[in-house]
Amino acid sequence: MSSTSEISEQTAAANVNQPNVSRERASSWSLWTRQTLAILSLEIRKNFLSRRALLLYLIAAAPLGLLTLFALFRMPGDNAGSFSGMGVEFAAIYGGLILRTLVFFGCAWVFMNLFRGEVVDRSLHYYFLAPVRREVLVVGKYLSGLIATVTLFSITTVGSMLMLYFSLYPAESARFFFEGAGAAHLLAYLGVTILACIGYGAVFLLVGLFFRNPIIPALLLYGWEWINFLLPPLLKKISVIHYLQSLVPVPMSEGPFAVLVEPTPAWISVPSLLLFTGVVLFLASRHIRRMEISYAGE
Amino acid sequence: MTPTTTATTTASSTQTVSSPTASAANLPAASAVSSDRLIVFEGVSKFYGEILGVNRVNLQIAPGITSLVGPNGSGKTTLMNLMTGLLKPTRGNIKVLGTSPDDPEAMFQKLGYCSQFDSFPRGATAREFIEFYLRVHGFAKQETREMTQAALERVSLTEAADRKVSAFSKGMRQRVRLAQSIAHNPSVLVLDEPLNGLDPMARAEIIRLFRQLADAGMYLIISSHILHEVDMMSDSVVLLHNGYVVAEGEVHGVRDEIEEHPIQILIRCDRPQILAARLFEHEQTVEARIHNDRQGLFVKTRRPDDFYLLLNKVITEQNLQIESVAPVDDDLSAVYQYLITADGGQI
Numbered sequence: 205m206s207s208t209s210e211i212s213e214q215t216a217a218a219n220v221n222q223p224n225v226s227r228e229r230a231s232s233w234s235l236w237t238r239q240t241l242a243i244l245s246l247e248i249r250k251n252f253l254s255r256r257a258l259l260l261y262l263i264a265a266a267p268l269g270l271l272t273l274f275a276l277f278r279m280p281g282d283n284a285g286s287f288s289g290m291g292v293e294f295a296a297i298y299g300g301l302i303l304r305t306l307v308f309f310g311c312a313w314v315f316m317n318l319f320r321g322e323v324v325d326r327s328l329h330y331y332f333l334a335p336v337r338r339e340v341l342v343v344g345k346y347l348s349g350l351i352a353t354v355t356l357f358s359i360t361t362v363g364s365m366l367m368l369y370f371s372l373y374p375a376e377s378a379r380f381f382f383e384g385a386g387a388a389h390l391l392a393y394l395g396v397t398i399l400a401c402i403g404y405g406a407v408f409l410l411v412g413l414f415f416r417n418p419i420i421p422a423l424l425l426y427g428w429e430w431i432n433f434l435l436p437p438l439l440k441k442i443s444v445i446h447y448l449q450s451l452v453p454v455p456m457s458e459g460p461f462a463v464l465v466e467p468t469p470a471w472i473s474v475p476s477l478l479l480f481t482g483v484v485l486f487l488a489s490r491h492i493r494r495m496e497i498s499y500a501g502e
Numbered sequence: 503m504t505p506t507t508t509a510t511t512t513a514s515s516t517q518t519v520s521s522p523t524a525s526a527a528n529l530p531a532a533s534a535v536s537s538d539r540l541i542v543f544e545g546v547s548k549f550y551g552e553i554l555g556v557n558r559v560n561l562q563i564a565p566g567i568t569s570l571v572g573p574n575g576s577g578k579t580t581l582m583n584l585m586t587g588l589l590k591p592t593r594g595n596i597k598v599l600g601t602s603p604d605d606p607e608a609m610f611q612k613l614g615y616c617s618q619f620d621s622f623p624r625g626a627t628a629r630e631f632i633e634f635y636l637r638v639h640g641f642a643k644q645e646t647r648e649m650t651q652a653a654l655e656r657v658s659l660t661e662a663a664d665r666k667v668s669a670f671s672k673g674m675r676q677r678v679r680l681a682q683s684i685a686h687n688p689s690v691l692v693l694d695e696p697l698n699g700l701d702p703m704a705r706a707e708i709i710r711l712f713r714q715l716a717d718a719g720m721y722l723i724i725s726s727h728i729l730h731e732v733d734m735m736s737d738s739v740v741l742l743h744n745g746y747v748v749a750e751g752e753v754h755g756v757r758d759e760i761e762e763h764p765i766q767i768l769i770r771c772d773r774p775q776i777l778a779a780r781l782f783e784h785e786q787t788v789e790a791r792i793h794n795d796r797q798g799l800f801v802k803t804r805r806p807d808d809f810y811l812l813l814n815k816v817i818t819e820q821n822l823q824i825e826s827v828a829p830v831d832d833d834l835s836a837v838y839q840y841l842i843t844a845d846g847g848q849i
Binding site for chain 1: 550583586587588589590604606607608609610611614615617619620621622623624625634635637638639640642682
């Protein structure tokens, strides 16, 4: 260990009580930006490349796989409906499978693991022992989760819609997307997916901070979001799905027992969801400032 | 260097009151030094529900090496986690050179903590691991690279720096964590059992590094339950028992106690019989007993420093394969018990 003996007292003395110059020079915002980017770089790698990411890939690929199978093994005459019914068909697939189930559980998996996963892996203390504001940590981790879920579920949304349309009615679909309202619908669904990741992401990040076993609260939330169509108008508004459903271009049929309410206009839905996300992230930041690390019992 | 540690406690359970050290008389008393230059615990208690972590701890820690000593469960790690903000005190205040653990942005610029949590990001190399957390500090890329290299050199890990940490031995992982905790050049270094898993030679070298850092004016707070190592490296000692600070002071008192009480060491190796025979030829060995599984040797010694030197020599001469060398807790507990009860708890 020759290098150890090379450390002179002078060198060590120079280090003591002298914060790094470049760090000191950086303004708060530029420092926070650098820290956020550093957190992002590691967290994105984890979200996309770790073993935990496998489940996310499976969830995101599920509708594409199902639609591919459907296209491959479709019996002649299966597309007995008409092209005009495709909008309702995709709305059902999107609302029932993609939005309410896959995006929901995909976000639950990614965002709950942002902190809970680190507690299980016993590595959260490295962040807590760095000179980084806990709020910056929340933002960095949240953005990393958002990048992962938005990327994958955007592909899912776009891929599913195009696959469903083009596998059944290629010529009509081409006209619909290039000359008709198809592109606008596609963008609207994409926007809803992104907003779902934003809203659900914030909720599950908070759930992951509060609960040692976040699966049960996630299932309760899932139930709440699913029974939304049965709820009275006031309670409907205490959910993420209500605002998201208000934004889809073709409403999903919710059956004969649904309590019908007017969709909330986009100019209220979008800011409401963003405001809700901000409040939830604020609560998460407040909680994490007081959070203790004790891995015992994890 | 002015190592002074003062502690008071009103632990009714132990009926012990310790006072500022006599040695502090010819040095600036800790209480006279600005609290911005000290690590201060004021009436700190921590309860885990009904369970006591530490209770009514008052400490002022000055530069130098201060060892927190005590049996398992005595509150050493709790005290360190409180100091670094990983735990919040139920009562009391903590200041590290004038900064509260509630302000991590300010505190961790001057504090590094090498904890016992043996975990790393999956797939990371030693260099990536250290660089990454330096980036989180906010350092620029080039700076990060230089600081990482310097930290790796300090702990002699440059050759293995680009290998995955998951493939490292326990001792190497310990050194990676140590490098990470000193990489940003903190002035306070908190080390929870930093010598665990290191072979005798690496232990000696790391202790030398600690000594150099302390001599340069750093504050090193080290927890250990290995008394002879405490004796070798510490300027002052805080003895903890059942969550209370029961005594504190300079380290020579501890040494005297150790010489009275042999410590027992378990050496896991491939040929314990040969090792026993060779060790018995020397007066450092009081007793040697082969482990029931015949893969280890219990040795008692009153002079651990000399014994470890001898052990190194025998290992080299006999070309023995050593798996681990570790003191045996039961006997250490006996020494703590002796220290806690003798002379009213004064070291």
